[in-house]
Amino acid sequence: xxxxxxxxxxxxxxxxxxxxxxxxxxxxxxxxxxxxxxxxxxxxxxxxxxxxxxxxxxxxxxxxxxxxxxxxxxxxxxxxxxxxxxxxxxxxxxxxxxxxxxxxxxxxxxxxxxxxxxxxxxxxxxxxxxxxxxxxxxxxxxxx
Amino acid sequence: xxxxxxxxxxxxxxxxxxxxxxxxxxxxxxxxxxxxxxxxxxxxxxxxxxxxxxxxxxxxxxxxxxxxxxxxxxxxxxxxxxxxxxxxxxxxxxxxxxxxxxxxxxxxxxxxxxxxxxxxxxxxxxxxxxxxxxxxxx
Numbered sequence: 001x002x003x004x005x006x007x008x009x010x011x012x013x014x015x016x017x018x019x020x021x022x023x024x025x026x027x028x029x030x031x032x033x034x035x036x037x038x039x040x041x042x043x044x045x046x047x048x049x050x051x052x053x054x055x056x057x058x059x060x061x062x063x064x065x066x067x068x069x070x071x072x073x074x075x076x077x078x079x080x081x082x083x084x085x086x087x088x089x090x091x092x093x094x095x096x097x098x099x100x101x102x103x104x105x106x107x108x109x110x111x112x113x114x115x116x117x118x119x120x121x122x123x124x125x126x127x128x129x130x131x132x133x134x135x136x137x138x139x140x141x142x143x144x
Numbered sequence: 145x146x147x148x149x150x151x152x153x154x155x156x157x158x159x160x161x162x163x164x165x166x167x168x169x170x171x172x173x174x175x176x177x178x179x180x181x182x183x184x185x186x187x188x189x190x191x192x193x194x195x196x197x198x199x200x201x202x203x204x205x206x207x208x209x210x211x212x213x214x215x216x217x218x219x220x221x222x223x224x225x226x227x228x229x230x231x232x233x234x235x236x237x238x239x240x241x242x243x244x245x246x247x248x249x250x251x252x253x254x255x256x257x258x259x260x261x262x263x264x265x266x267x268x269x270x271x272x273x274x275x276x277x278x279x280x281x282x
Contacts, residue, residue: 019160022167029174045259049227049267053183062255106183111256115249118258123274126190135185136259 045111046139053133056104058088060125064110066117078120085128105130186259186266191244191273204273205233206246207261209253214261223260230268245270 042063060081061069068075070084085105092102105125109118125132207226208215215221216229235243245265249258265272 015164019164019167022164022171026167026170026174029171029178033174033178045256047186047260047263049263050184050186053185053187055183104187109255109259111254111259113255115251115253115255115258118255119249119274122190126274131187131189133183133185133187134259134262135183136263138184 042108042110043112044108044135044137046137048139050136050138053106053135054101054104056101056106056133057092058085058104058130059106059108060085060121061107062109062113062118062121064112066113068121078124081121082124082128085125085130089129100131103129103131104133106133106135108135186263188262188266188272191271204244204246205230205270206248207265209247209249209257209261211251211253212257214257223264226261227264227267230264230270233268233270236269243269243271244273246273246275248275 042061057071059069059071063069068078068081070081075081075084089103093099095102107122107125109121122132206217208218213220214223214226216226221229230245235245245268247258247261247265262272
């Protein structure tokens with residue numbers, strides 16, 4: 001008796017859901033991405049003794065020209081920074097953030113900026129009750 | 145004569161075949177544009193109060209910056225030397241006000257020098273107290 005051969009069905013890869021997966025990935029990346037708010041041009045100071053800094057919603061920056069920025073927007077004086085930092089710390093505390101997270105202010109300054117420009121700003125952050133997180137670059141030290 | 149049947153126009157289909165290609169292009173863009181850099185630096189809680197006048201002020205270790213020159217307790221020192229001297233103070237074993245290190249800058253000091261001094265004090269577990277030059281207030 002002759003045996004009938006079964007027709008093998010063609011294996012198809014299910015691609016219909018690929019688009020959905022792709023869009024889910026896009027949404028993930030859009031939510032996870034953090035776009036830099038600082039627009040100024042700065043060269044960070046270097047030091048061998050640095051530690052990892054935690055993220056913060058408060059940032060203060062002084063660019064190479066001595067311009068002041070608070071959360072990416074230009075401000076005129078250190079007093080403005082003091083007021084804004086104090087207001088946002090209060091807001092963060094009311095939202096229930098822990099003490100250090102609510103108070104941390106990321107401070108970036110160009111390495112060439114003079115004392116007369118950066119010291120009043122650091123003082124203003126301290127006066128407003130902020131914890132200064134000065135950002136720098138790790139310098140490899142030749143020390144033992 | 146038989147009436148000619150009108151053909152129903154087909155419902156317009158949206159071309160969705162290239163949607164996944166566009167989506168993957170967007171993913172590639174986000175992967176390339178996202179930077180996962182960790183910030184490094186110094187976190188310091190600078191006391192905002194006034195400088196206390198008294199006998200204890202003399203005992204507080206003081207780092208002074210004059211332009212490029214650094215002094216520690218009135219003694220000229222290099223940045224490496226400062227790190228060693230601060231480490232020798234064993235500030236991590238001390239508490240409260242005993243951990244305070246005064247940082248004073250006079251003249252026009254660049255942020256690079258100031259930041260390095262700040263990082264050195266912080267690495268030695270010191271609490272930085274900033275003192276302003278006379279005439280500028282405290």
